[in-house]
Amino acid sequence: MSWTRSARAVLAFTLLVLLHYTIRPFLGWRTPVDFLVIAVLLSAVRVRPGAAALIGFCTGLVADSLTPSAFGAGALAMTAVGASASWLKAVFFADNVVLHGFFFFVGKWAFDIVYVTAERRMHGVELATQMLLWSPLSAAATAVAGVVLLLMLRPVLEPQAA
Amino acid sequence: MARAVRSGTRVDTVLLVACCVMALLATVLPLNLREAIAGGLRRTVVAPLVSLQEQAVRGRSAFLSRDATTSRLDSVALRNMQLAKLETENERLRALLGLGRELQWGFVSAEALRIADIGEEHSRTLTVGSRVGVEPKTPVVAPEGLVGMVRTVDPNSSIAILWSHSDFAASAMSADRSAYGIVYPHLSEAGRDAEIPPERYLLEMRGVAFRSALKPGTLIVTSGLGGVYPAGIPIGTVLGELRTSEGWARTYLVRPAVRPPDVSNVIVLLPKRIQGQSLDRVWRSTMSADSAARHIAAAGDSIARRAAADSMRAVEAAAARRAADSVGGQTRPGGTRSPEADTTRRTQGRADTTRPAVRRPDAPRPGAQP
Numbered sequence: 001m002s003w004t005r006s007a008r009a010v011l012a013f014t015l016l017v018l019l020h021y022t023i024r025p026f027l028g029w030r031t032p033v034d035f036l037v038i039a040v041l042l043s044a045v046r047v048r049p050g051a052a053a054l055i056g057f058c059t060g061l062v063a064d065s066l067t068p069s070a071f072g073a074g075a076l077a078m079t080a081v082g083a084s085a086s087w088l089k090a091v092f093f094a095d096n097v098v099l100h101g102f103f104f105f106v107g108k109w110a111f112d113i114v115y116v117t118a119e120r121r122m123h124g125v126e127l128a129t130q131m132l133l134w135s136p137l138s139a140a141a142t143a144v145a146g147v148v149l150l151l152m153l154r155p156v157l158e159p160q161a162a
Numbered sequence: 163m164a165r166a167v168r169s170g171t172r173v174d175t176v177l178l179v180a181c182c183v184m185a186l187l188a189t190v191l192p193l194n195l196r197e198a199i200a201g202g203l204r205r206t207v208v209a210p211l212v213s214l215q216e217q218a219v220r221g222r223s224a225f226l227s228r229d230a231t232t233s234r235l236d237s238v239a240l241r242n243m244q245l246a247k248l249e250t251e252n253e254r255l256r257a258l259l260g261l262g263r264e265l266q267w268g269f270v271s272a273e274a275l276r277i278a279d280i281g282e283e284h285s286r287t288l289t290v291g292s293r294v295g296v297e298p299k300t301p302v303v304a305p306e307g308l309v310g311m312v313r314t315v316d317p318n319s320s321i322a323i324l325w326s327h328s329d330f331a332a333s334a335m336s337a338d339r340s341a342y343g344i345v346y347p348h349l350s351e352a353g354r355d356a357e358i359p360p361e362r363y364l365l366e367m368r369g370v371a372f373r374s375a376l377k378p379g380t381l382i383v384t385s386g387l388g389g390v391y392p393a394g395i396p397i398g399t400v401l402g403e404l405r406t407s408e409g410w411a412r413t414y415l416v417r418p419a420v421r422p423p424d425v426s427n428v429i430v431l432l433p434k435r436i437q438g439q440s441l442d443r444v445w446r447s448t449m450s451a452d453s454a455a456r457h458i459a460a461a462g463d464s465i466a467r468r469a470a471a472d473s474m475r476a477v478e479a480a481a482a483r484r485a486a487d488s489v490g491g492q493t494r495p496g497g498t499r500s501p502e503a504d505t506t507r508r509t510q511g512r513a514d515t516t517r518p519a520v521r522r523p524d525a526p527r528p529g530a531q532p
Contacts, residue, residue, distance in 0.1 A: 017211070018211075018214065021211045021212075021214040021215045021218065022214050022215070022217075022218045023218070024218075025215050025218040025219045025222060026218040026219075026221055026222045026225075027222075028222050048173075048174055049174040049175075049177075049178060050173050050174035050175070050176070050177030050178060051174075051177070053174070053177050053178040053181045053182075054177055054181060056181070057181035057184065057185060060185065061185075061188070061203065062203065062207065062208055062211070064188070064200065065199075065200040065201075065203035065204050065207075065208045066200075066204070066208070066212070066215075068193075068196050068197045068200040068201075069193075070189075071188050071189065071191070071196040071199070071200055072185050072186065072187070072188025072189035072190075072191070072196075073185075073189055075181075075184070075185035075188060076182060076185035076186060076188075076189065079178070079181040079182055079185055080182070083174075083178045083181075118185075118186075118189055119189075
């Protein structure tokens with residue numbers, strides 16, 4: 001990966017992190033869009049699985065710093081999602097919008113499952129409701145937002161050769 | 163090549179395992195340790211993001227509370243607008259209280275309600291009637307002066323015509339009794355004389371003897387002739403002379419003391435009060451009492467401040483003297499107070515009695531007969 005592409009990827013990643021801490025709290029939805037997951041997924045397909053795991057771990061740790069009671073759960077979930085996405089990068093290379101949306105959906109849902117499990121705060125019906133209702137809804141919102149952002153950021157992430 | 167790939171894979175695996183282990187460790191750390199690490203991150207790396215998040219949350223709450231804030235602002239603005247009206251009404255009621263205190267007896271206070279019918283804008287419905295002694299042709303007055311006259315009376319209400327009514331007429335004179343005439347409403351909307359501005363609500367004083375020239379600003383009061391209005395009720399002030407075809411009498415344009423739109427609370431003078439009695443002292447003392455009350459209210463605070471300063475000085479002087487006495491071993495027999503202390507107390511008493519002096523007595527309620 002050239003220096004220019006790396007810089008563009010970092011720029012996109014930073015932009016998504018900023019969106020996560022501005023748009024998301026401003027909207028205040030019950031099923032929020034997770035821009036951090038989108039950022040990690042988009043970064044993970046451009047690096048090796050180890051680096052993707054490290055990016056996911058750091059991003060998760062940053063997110064966890066605002067929720068000390070679940071400290072480490074986000075880092076674990078992001079590590080898992082990042083590494084998995086990096087290993088499955090062949091799928092992401094397919095230039096298909098629906099496929100991208102599906103993997104954003106799966107990535108966010110997987111993140112939520114790992115997060116809720118590692119957090120060990122919910123039990124029984126509440127856990128099931130979270131995993132089977134709110135998490136898929138949030139994953140769907142994230143997938144839609146991810147696809148829209150991917151289309152918008154395409155000139156940045158994949159510049160055409162002159 | 164194959165070795166390089168294997169090496170890369172191994173590094174990836176190591177990194178992944180290390181990250182997972184660190185994340186798992188983080189989940190099982192003691193709470194205070196987790197809080198310490200999270201706090202450290204919040205204060206350093208995450209600080210800008212925390213600030214962004216706070217601003218976003220604040221923006222959201224501001225956006226959500228926008229409608230409520232707007233409606234609250236609207237209601238405050240509305241109340242503020244009503245406040246000026248209430249202040250004016252309060253002033254009028256205070257003035258009415260002052261007039262009632264000066265009249266002392268033989269009157270009833272009433273609300274003057276506007277009659278909505280077309281052509282009745284120069285009449286008012288009063289909330290008092292024959293049950294409290296109101297009769298036809300009894301005068302209606304306000305703190306500023308003459309309002310009009312009761313025309314019809316029911317047991318609990320009555321209808322009065324204002325001075326702007328075409329049927330109104332009152333025998334009048336200048337306050338120094340140098341000129342007499344009859345006051346009618348000035349029915350023309352525009353002044354006939356170019357020097358006198360056109361105005362909707364004005365009066366004319368007709369039939370003034372040619373030798374009696376009145377200067378602008380001269381106070382016109384009721385003369386008491388005719389028996390309807392007692393003498394001394396202010397009607398208005400002279401604006402200027404009207405040019406008429408009559409060569410033996412003058413006509414003056416008079417600015418009324420009471421503006422019809424301002425008529426809301428009035429006093430109805432009962433027949434026993436107006437029989438042959440002049441009321442000019444009532445309005446004179448009402449005006450002077452009102453201005454005196456304002457002066458006292460303004461001066462009250464400064465008197466109180468001065469009295470407090472005097473008492474402080476006296477207390478300090480007394481303390482200094484007591485200290486000097488104790489040093490000299492001299493004590494006053496019987497514990498008598500020094501003259502300065504008495505003076506201080508007297509001064510304080512004066513300051514205390516200054517404020518109640520500006521208070522007005524309780525208002526007579528509408529319809530209540532004193």
